[in-house]
Amino acid sequence: MTTLSEVARLAGVTSATVSNVLRQRGKVGEPTRLRVLAAVEQLGYRPHLTARALAEGRAPTLALMVSSIANPFYPEFALAAERAARAHGRFLIVCNTNDDPATGRAYLDQIAGTLSDGVLIMNANLSIEDLKKTEQRGAPVVLCMWEKPDAPPELPCIAVDFHEAGAIAARHLMALGHRQIGAVVGSKKDGIHAPRYQGYLAARTDAGQKHPHYCTRFVDDTVEAGYDGTMALLKAYPQLTAIFASNDLPALGAMNAIADLGLQVPQDVSVIGITDIQWARLSRPALTTVAVPTASAAEMSIELLLSLIHRSSPTPTMRVTANPQLVQRASTAPVKT
Numbered sequence: 001m002t003t004l005s006e007v008a009r010l011a012g013v014t015s016a017t018v019s020n021v022l023r024q025r026g027k028v029g030e031p032t033r034l035r036v037l038a039a040v041e042q043l044g045y046r047p048h049l050t051a052r053a054l055a056e057g058r059a060p061t062l063a064l065m066v067s068s069i070a071n072p073f074y075p076e077f078a079l080a081a082e083r084a085a086r087a088h089g090r091f092l093i094v095c096n097t098n099d100d101p102a103t104g105r106a107y108l109d110q111i112a113g114t115l116s117d118g119v120l121i122m123n124a125n126l127s128i129e130d131l132k133k134t135e136q137r138g139a140p141v142v143l144c145m146w147e148k149p150d151a152p153p154e155l156p157c158i159a160v161d162f163h164e165a166g167a168i169a170a171r172h173l174m175a176l177g178h179r180q181i182g183a184v185v186g187s188k189k190d191g192i193h194a195p196r197y198q199g200y201l202a203a204r205t206d207a208g209q210k211h212p213h214y215c216t217r218f219v220d221d222t223v224e225a226g227y228d229g230t231m232a233l234l235k236a237y238p239q240l241t242a243i244f245a246s247n248d249l250p251a252l253g254a255m256n257a258i259a260d261l262g263l264q265v266p267q268d269v270s271v272i273g274i275t276d277i278q279w280a281r282l283s284r285p286a287l288t289t290v291a292v293p294t295a296s297a298a299e300m301s302i303e304l305l306l307s308l309i310h311r312s313s314p315t316p317t318m319r320v321t322a323n324p325q326l327v328q329r330a331s332t333a334p335v336k337t
Contacts, residue, residue, distance in 0.1 A: 063116035080298035112139035140308035165324035166199025186221030226253025248273035266333035285330035
């Protein structure tokens with residue numbers, strides 16, 4: 001592997017000059033700069049990022065930790081975050097924990113502050129105490145897509161009003177005349193999707209419609225679990241005319257279950273989700289959903305993390321994204337009369 005000193009010898013300059021040229025700092029004359037770049041090209045020199053991080057006490061990378069890369073929402077968020085990181089001259093490492101706290105802690109211990117200058121956390125099943133320890137070691141942490149803007153955590157975060165997203169979904173179904181609505185929630189009752197479900201319940205209560213608790217199923221946040229939850233609901237309560245799903249994956253499973261019961265979406269049962277992943281746009285029928293500002297949330301997360309790294313922002317800090325928006329497609333329709 002070509003070294004910095006070999007580039008310096010070929011260019012007839014010091015190693016410090018080569019470093020200044022590559023990092024675009026210091027005063028280097030144009031002829032010297034061009035000579036250094038020609039030597040870099042000729043020798044095929046590439047900076048050793050790990051060595052640079054150790055030497056400078058900072059890394060050129062940021063980390064994004066997610067609970068399951070199999071969930072298509074996370075790659076969509078990661079793509080937007082990677083673009084934002086590159087715009088700031090940084091690389092992005094994506095760490096998948098598979099919902100295992102031990103794996104998440106291992107990533108924090110081995111990456112935060114060494115390979116990564118800071119960490120974005122997305123539903124990685126880690127405690128606030130674990131994340132505070134990372135901060136104390138000098139690696140800032142930002143919680144992405146925090147679901148409770150009215151209850152800021154103890155760490156900096158980018159929040160989305162998912163309570164309002166659930167309310168928007170409920171109001172849409174009720175505006176179409178639906179009163180017999182089943183709910184498929186992609187987490188435990190007090191889990192990550194609780195604010196979405198609470199928003200749905202609040203909107204129905206405000207409209208004078210009380211949602212019966214027995215018409216709710218708490219499931220995993222997967223297509224398969226959405227299928228099973230909807231199948232159970234419709235077998236027990238065939239009078240249901242709509243399904244509210246707290247996320248797009250269970251909503252897609254709900255549509256499959258409805259089809260397997262010999263019913264049609266939306267003629268017999270309407271379905272609405274939350275998030276607006278790409279699969280929602282590609283499903284048939286296309287899924288009506290409440291879109292959250294994924295791309296802007298990713299950009300805001302990167303910007304907040306960098307401001308913390310550069311110590312230009314106080315902590316704790318919470319920034320709230322734009323409101324979720326209804327995206328009406330083909331999976332919802334007025335209730336049959």
